[in-house]
Amino acid sequence: MSNLREYLSQKRAALTARRAAPNRGTVPLHARVTAEGRSGIRRIRIRDFQIISDSGPNFAGYDLGPGSPELQAGVLGSCVTHIFLIKAAELEIPLDSLAVDVQAEYDPRAQEPGNTEVPVYPQNFRYQVEVSSPASDEDLARLHAEVQRVCPILNLLRNPQEINGSVVRTGSAEGGQHRTA
Secondary structure, three states: OOHHHHHHHHHHHHHHHHHHOOOOOOOOOOOEEEEOOOOOOEEEEEOOEEEEEOOOHHHOOOOOOOOHHHHHHHHHHHHHHHHHHHHHHHHOOOOOEEEEEEEEEOOHHHHOOOOOOOOOOOEEEEEEEEEEOOOOHHHHHHHHHHHHHHOHHHHHHHOOOOOOOOEEOOOOOOOOOOEEO
8 A cells, every 4th residue: 555545544534533523613824924134035934834935036036935926836736735635535535646736827027017918916827636546537537526626725716805905004104103904
């Protein structure tokens, strides 16, 4: 039995225990991002983890980490991969290996004045799942359909929602602190 199949057995047990636990409600999500000193890198803090985001030298960066559009492609790939594992465990579909390749395009000209026809967001997302499994083509198609149905990030990108933001001045203001919405 492959290591991935052993993991899927553990995942199935964890799913069963999680679903049996009381008080299953929403899970708060939180990330804090700071711009760092002279480099301008963005330090992303999530729980006890840190990720560095940066630009390439052609955009005044040091190439110390992926840029935000690249991170979005990685987040999509991570979520699709994880949901494949969850659903394979749930549906008892054996997997020997799994890899997800995500591609998209981003046009930085969108940030330049006068380029209103260029989308300001990454676009044309697509992914390819590479899987090794003794399961039938029908079982793999059923697995893929379930992933497409419930993958949170895939569905967020397909069905965007309103995001609210605000600016809070914390210093350097003439005459005190101000808040704008």
